[in-house]
């Protein structure tokens with residue numbers, strides 16, 4: 001059993017970017033996924049006492065530092081984004097942060113649609129918190145290709161330093177790996193210095209084998225992160241899909257020496273689920289991946305539950321969920 005402790009010492013290194021490699025179709029086609037073995041392994045993860053009680057607060061704080069605090073709604077406004085950014089700067093009540101000895105804790109990033117990028121950039125001025133923009137015709141990714149590429153450039157110009165692109169699911173479903181590679185490589189080029197998260201929309205890819213292959217192709221084409229979902233599919237982040245994707249990340253690292261990040265997104269709203277994901281990452285990839293430069297949660301409501309748990313840790317009492325509204 002893995003024990004997460006608060007005392008893991010991790011090097012503060014700057015990870016080299018993934019510049020990708022030529023498409024290796026033999027490797028892609030060798031990638032498989034044994035669904036029953038993966039589901040059995042995933043079923044063992046929740047509910048395990050993988051985080052000791054004493055260390056839970058430290059690990060919940062770690063989870064906060066890895067959240068891409070997200071709002072992706074048609075009725076987003078500058079005011080809502082400003083409130084979300086304030087929450088990102090100070091994710092937990094000041095007295096709780098002080099009691100935990102973590103006065104400078106922030107979320108990993110704020111994630112918004114393109115039109116909200118300037119508002120997020122302004123609200124986060126001086127905070128050193130990246131703004132991530134969902135892009136390329138998010139969530140379906142079916143707008144004209146040149147517009148999807150242009151959208152990336154617009155968001156980078158507006159100040160986004162992370163771009164969450166959506167892949168064309170049809171390239172996976174038809175097995176056109178070259179087309180997927182070319183698309184991802186073009187998105188990476190358009191992003192310039194901004195880091196790119198490739199959203200696979202795994203709930204729409206049909207099989208775990210497709211998830212494994214799409215993960216590899218996106219990494220070969222230069223994705224800095226691979227991300228499960230937009231949050232808009234009917235099935236979003238799951239543990240079996242996460243196992244497949246992080247094992248692809250592990251294979252890519254073993255083959256190339258390059259660490260690609262992982263972002264489960266969509267439907268992760270409970271502190272205990274966040275701890276399960278952290279334990280999974282620790283077991284499958286190791287401590288180095290448990291940092292915001294290599295791991296993020298894409299989540300709109302997870303922070304509220306973590307804050308409640310931290311409040312309970314410090315004060316011994318739970319507050320009502322409505323007190324932890326996000327925006």
Ligand SMILES: O=C[C@H](O)COP(=O)(O)O
Nearest residue numbers: 231265266267298299300
């Ligand atoms: O990328 C982030 C997701 O859209 C957030 O999904 P959620 O609202 O289910 O947490």
